[in-house]
Amino acid sequence: MVAGDGDQIFLGRVTWNRPPDPQKGSSFHIVVLDKRSHLMPSCIAATSARPDKVVAGADGSLDIAEKRYPWLRGIGLRKINGSFSNPGCAVSVRSVDASPVTFQTVLRPARPGTPPEHMVATAPAAVEDLLIALISVGPDGQVYWAQRLLH
Known part of the structure; x- marks a missing residue:
C-alpha cells in the first residue's frame, strides 16, 4: 500500500489465545469500521504467524454479524439503487493458529462526487473514530460471537 498527500496509515495488531478445542474450519474476521460514516476501508493488508492463512x-x-450486532452497522453488503455492493475490506483469518495478526489500512481523503456504492472510510480520521472488531466464524459461516477491540 502506498500513501499519498492527505492519506492516513493505520496500523494495528490483534492477538488471541488459541481455543483449547477449536472446531475444525473455524475462522476469524478482523473488521475496521469508521464509526462516523459506518464505512469500512477500501483495502486492508495483513500478515501473521501463518501468512498463508490471512487474506483481505x-x-x-x-x-450475519451486522444483523446480530447493531454496533457493526456498515460491514455487510449494501443495497444501493437496486443492486448490491461490497462495503470494503476486512481481514479474513482462516486459522485459529494465526495469532498474532498485524494489519495496515490507508484512508484517503474523500473525493467529491463518489457514487454511494463506491463510498468507503476516508481521511482525515482519528483513532477514536475507528472501531476494530474480532468476529468468530464457524465452518459453515455461522457467527459465534463478535468482540469490540477498539471502540
Missing part, C-alpha cells in the same frame, strides 16, 4: 476480503458472515 469479505463474505456472507459479515452480513
Whole structure:
C-alpha cells in the first residue's frame, strides 16, 4: 500500500489465545469500521504467524454479524439503487493458529462526487473514530460471537 498527500496509515495488531478445542474450519474476521460514516476501508493488508492463512476480503458472515450486532452497522453488503455492493475490506483469518495478526489500512481523503456504492472510510480520521472488531466464524459461516477491540 502506498500513501499519498492527505492519506492516513493505520496500523494495528490483534492477538488471541488459541481455543483449547477449536472446531475444525473455524475462522476469524478482523473488521475496521469508521464509526462516523459506518464505512469500512477500501483495502486492508495483513500478515501473521501463518501468512498463508490471512487474506483481505469479505463474505456472507459479515452480513450475519451486522444483523446480530447493531454496533457493526456498515460491514455487510449494501443495497444501493437496486443492486448490491461490497462495503470494503476486512481481514479474513482462516486459522485459529494465526495469532498474532498485524494489519495496515490507508484512508484517503474523500473525493467529491463518489457514487454511494463506491463510498468507503476516508481521511482525515482519528483513532477514536475507528472501531476494530474480532468476529468468530464457524465452518459453515455461522457467527459465534463478535468482540469490540477498539471502540
